[in-house]
Structures are given as C-alpha cells and as structure tokens.
Amino acid sequence: MSGINNNVGPIMRSGELAFAVAEAAQEDNPDKEIRVEDKRAYLRIETDGEMILRRETIERALGRPFTMNDLEVDLSSFAGQVETLPDAIRFYLTKKV
Numbered sequence: 564m565s566g567i568n569n570n571v572g573p574i575m576r577s578g579e580l581a582f583a584v585a586e587a588a589q590e591d592n593p594d595k596e597i598r599v600e601d602k603r604a605y606l607r608i609e610t611d612g613e614m615i616l617r618r619e620t621i622e623r624a625l626g627r628p629f630t631m632n633d634l635e636v637d638l639s640s641f642a643g644q645v646e647t648l649p650d651a652i653r654f655y656l657t658k659k660v
Contacts, residue, residue, distance in 0.1 A: 566588075567579065568660075569611045569612050569656055570610070570611065570642045570643070571609060571610040571611070571612060571613060571641075571642050571643030571644075571654040571655055571656055572588065572597075572607070572608045572609035572610055572641065572642055572643070572648055573608050573616075573640075573641045573654065574605055574606070574607050574608075574638070574639045574640040574641055574642070574655050575605060575606045575608065575637050575638060576604070576605055576637040576638075576639050577601070577603060577604055577606055577640045578637060580621075580622065580633070580634070580636075580637045581605070581606040581608075581626075581637060582606070582643065583624035583625040583636070584606075584608060584609065584616060584621060584624075585597070585599045585608050586605060587616050587617065587620040587621045587623075588608050588610070588616060590613060590620050590624075591614075591616055591617050591620050592610060592614055592615060593639075594605055595610040595611070595614070596603075596610060596611050596655050597609070597614075597618060598632050604657040605639055605642075609615055609642055610617070612654040612655065612656055613653065613654065613656070614619050614643075614653070614654045614655075615628050615652075615653050616652050616653075616654075617650060617651045618631055618650040618651060619650070621634075628653065629654060631647060631648075631649070631651070632651065634652060641654055643655055644656065644657065644658050646647065647653070
C-alpha cells in the first residue's frame with residue numbers, strides 16, 4: 564500500500580521558531596530519527612510513532628523565554644494526534660500501520 568505511514572510531528576511556518584523546534588526535536592527524542600523537510604514557506608518535522616517537544620529545550624534553542632502557546636501561532640498543521648501539556652507537546656499515533 565502506498566501513502567501509508569507512521570509519521571508524527573509538527574508542520575511549522577518557516578522561521579526562527581521552526582528551526583528551534585527542529586533542533587529541540589533532535590534533543591528531546593534522542594532514540595529517534597528526526598526528519599526535517601524544508602519547504603521554504605514551512606518546515607515539516609517528523610518521526611515515526613511519537614515525538615515529544617519540551618518547552619525548556621525549545622527555549623534553549625531559541626535563546627529566550629518561550630511558552631507552549633507560542634507554538635500554536637506558527638503551527639500550520641501536524642501529523643498524528645496531539646496532546647498538549649503545560650511544559651511539553653506530544654505528537655503520537657494510537658495505532659501504527
């Protein structure tokens with residue numbers, strides 16, 4: 564079957580935050596292969612099954628304070644399901660194909 568995958572993760576409007584999120588994805592998910600696709604207008608940041616992004620990791624990558632609500636401004640879309648926590652966001656699948 565073509566077109567079926569287990570990809571999860573954010574699709575961010577290109578910019579400082581998107582690149583910080585891509586960096587944080589690598590750091591927060593060290594056991595995963597993080598794929599970053601730069602489409603000029605947006606960045607697709609994905610991995611298989613589950614991705615966690617922590618506020619403190621994004622802050623470190625940005626070099627300034629950051630709130631998880633700020634993520635929603637540049638979050639164009641996402642793959643998988645999403646769970647928002649006070650200091651993190653989780654992209655995941657409940658059923659893998």
